[in-house]
Amino acid sequence: MPNQPLTDYRPLFIGLDALIPIMDGNCRCYTNLDNAASTPPLKAVQQAVDDFLVYYSSVHRGTGFKSQLSTHAYEQARQIVMRFVGANSTDHTCIFGKNTTEAINKLARRLPFDPKRNIVLTSGMEHHSNDLPWRAVTQVIHIGLTPDGQLDEAELDTQLSRYADKVALVALTGASNVTGFINPIHRLAEKAHAVGALFLVDCAQLAPHRKIEMLRLDQPEHLDFITLSAHKMYAPFGTGALIGRKDIFEHGDPDMSGGGTVEIVTLDSVVWSAPPEREEAGSPNTVGAVALAAAIRQLESVGMPEVAHHEAALTRYALEGLSRIQGLKVFGDHDPSNADGRLGVIPIQLEHVTHFLAAAILGYEFGIGVRSGCFCAHPYILHLLGLSKEESAEVRRRMEAGDKSEMPGLIRASFGLYNTLEDVDTLLEALSRISKGDYKGDYIQNRATGEYSAVGWQPDFAAYFNL
Numbered sequence: 001m002p003n004q005p006l007t008d009y010r011p012l013f014i015g016l017d018a019l020i021p022i023m024d025g026n027c028r029c030y031t032n033l034d035n036a037a038s039t040p041p042l043k044a045v046q047q048a049v050d051d052f053l054v055y056y057s058s059v060h061r062g063t064g065f066k067s068q069l070s071t072h073a074y075e076q077a078r079q080i081v082m083r084f085v086g087a088n089s090t091d092h093t094c095i096f097g098k099n100t101t102e103a104i105n106k107l108a109r110r111l112p113f114d115p116k117r118n119i120v121l122t123s124g125m126e127h128h129s130n131d132l133p134w135r136a137v138t139q140v141i142h143i144g145l146t147p148d149g150q151l152d153e154a155e156l157d158t159q160l161s162r163y164a165d166k167v168a169l170v171a172l173t174g175a176s177n178v179t180g181f182i183n184p185i186h187r188l189a190e191k192a193h194a195v196g197a198l199f200l201v202d203c204a205q206l207a208p209h210r211k212i213e214m215l216r217l218d219q220p221e222h223l224d225f226i227t228l229s230a231h232k233m234y235a236p237f238g239t240g241a242l243i244g245r246k247d248i249f250e251h252g253d254p255d256m257s258g259g260g261t262v263e264i265v266t267l268d269s270v271v272w273s274a275p276p277e278r279e280e281a282g283s284p285n286t287v288g289a290v291a292l293a294a295a296i297r298q299l300e301s302v303g304m305p306e307v308a309h310h311e312a313a314l315t316r317y318a319l320e321g322l323s324r325i326q327g328l329k330v331f332g333d334h335d336p337s338n339a340d341g342r343l344g345v346i347p348i349q350l351e352h353v354t355h356f357l358a359a360a361i362l363g364y365e366f367g368i369g370v371r372s373g374c375f376c377a378h379p380y381i382l383h384l385l386g387l388s389k390e391e392s393a394e395v396r397r398r399m400e401a402g403d404k405s406e407m408p409g410l411i412r413a414s415f416g417l418y419n420t421l422e423d424v425d426t427l428l429e430a431l432s433r434i435s436k437g438d439y440k441g442d443y444i445q446n447r448a449t450g451e452y453s454a455v456g457w458q459p460d461f462a463a464y465f466n467l
């Protein structure tokens with residue numbers, strides 16, 4: 001255990017004391033270690049939403065008190081998000097949308113690429129959301145990785161100088177959703193800017209765990225664009241944001257048009273609004289924006305250095321414990337002394353139990369929620385697992401034939417602010433037992449999905465929630 005007891009942040013969150021059923025007939029509190037996917041809501045978020053809903057009304061186009069108040073709240077939320085990431089309203093705009101995926105797709109459609117000439121440099125460690133949208137609009141080069149899964153910065157340097165005048169954008173993740181590696185974003189941004197490229201950071205993972213500073217555009221290490229998702233920041237109300245250079249959105253047509261995006265429309269012409277309105281077609285998710293801003297306020301009051309410190313202590317403790325379990329391998333960086341410089345996202349493999357089965361047992365028998373598989377980062381997982389081109393092709397062939405039963409993958413445990421050392425102990429105990437074959441259920445696999453279910457046991461969801 002760490003020398004200093006960790007602060008208990010559980011009271012700030014909703015639902016952590018709720019009991020869930022496990023296979024032996026007992027109930028227990030859920031141990032949620034799937035925060036890299038989505039996080040539980042903060043009470044402060046629920047409170048803000050409750051308070052706001054009393055006055056909720058149409059934004060922007062309404063003239064009554066409630067409409068004006070709703071508009072005020074929506075615009076205040078925008079300012080709070082911008083301040084949180086060190087953006088300023090001279091250089092930047094904040095465009096609300098659903099999530100990071102939507103934000104990156106929007107940017108891909110809005111940057112004026114010449115597909116014959118322009119290249120986007122991304123990497124092999126990206127979530128598909130920071131890879132596929134670029135492939136759809138121009139040529140993409142994936143920067144390679146070191147064997148343990150870190151960005152190969154020397155290769156980035158080589159590609160930047162080789163394609164200097166063609167690289168329109170370098171689009172990299174701030175932190176990996178698989179290994180928790182954090183990229184040196186400001187150093188990389190400076191290199192991108194030196195060849196005239198723009199620099200995007202996918203902050204879906206970074207934003208809930210680290211302070212982000214976009215900096216002013218005249219600083220060489222500034223970030224041109226960042227994206228984030230509120231459901232990973234304890235505010236699951238369907239909002240995300242693209243924050244970035246205002247000048248880019250002052251030109252060209254919006255990627256989606258309709259109500260809210262225009263100053264004036266005639267039957268044969270249109271004058272677009274200034275950003276961000278030009279980029280937010282249709283009625284916005286005002287409640288989601290309020291929720292995100294309330295989560296940010298709470299994170300700021302805890303303090304981002306403390307958030308990072310708390311999660312590093314959990315990660316250190318987990319890596320120490322995992323190293324003592326026989327037949328278990330941690331991918332990426334397994335050194336506990338490096339916990340401060342990474343996120344608490346730990347990819348794990350058990351020698352004798354596949355990731356699909358291990359995840360099912362963790363859920364059914366121990367009440368632990370993790371994620372298993374490839375975490376929307378197929379190329380990265382294949383790299384980490386060291387699969388050859390031929391082996392990867394065979395994986396693809398089996399998938400295309402509708403059989404995921406042998407899909408390569410890992411189990412991922414990921415921490416949030418509310419997790420405790422006891423949560424880590426619960427995981428360690430469960431993994432240690434599973435790796436020894438000490439589990440009770442009889443499991444059957446669905447070959448189409450790869451997932452396992454326990455024979456003869458099915459939780460009664462309707463007893464817990466029903467519409």
Ligand SMILES: Cc1ncc(COP(=O)(O)O)c(C=O)c1O
Nearest residue numbers: 099100101127129177204205229
């Ligand atoms: C690094 C990273 N980028 C992008 C995404 C996509 O986020 P969303 O599903 O909120 O669009 C995720 C989600 O897991 C992620 O981890």
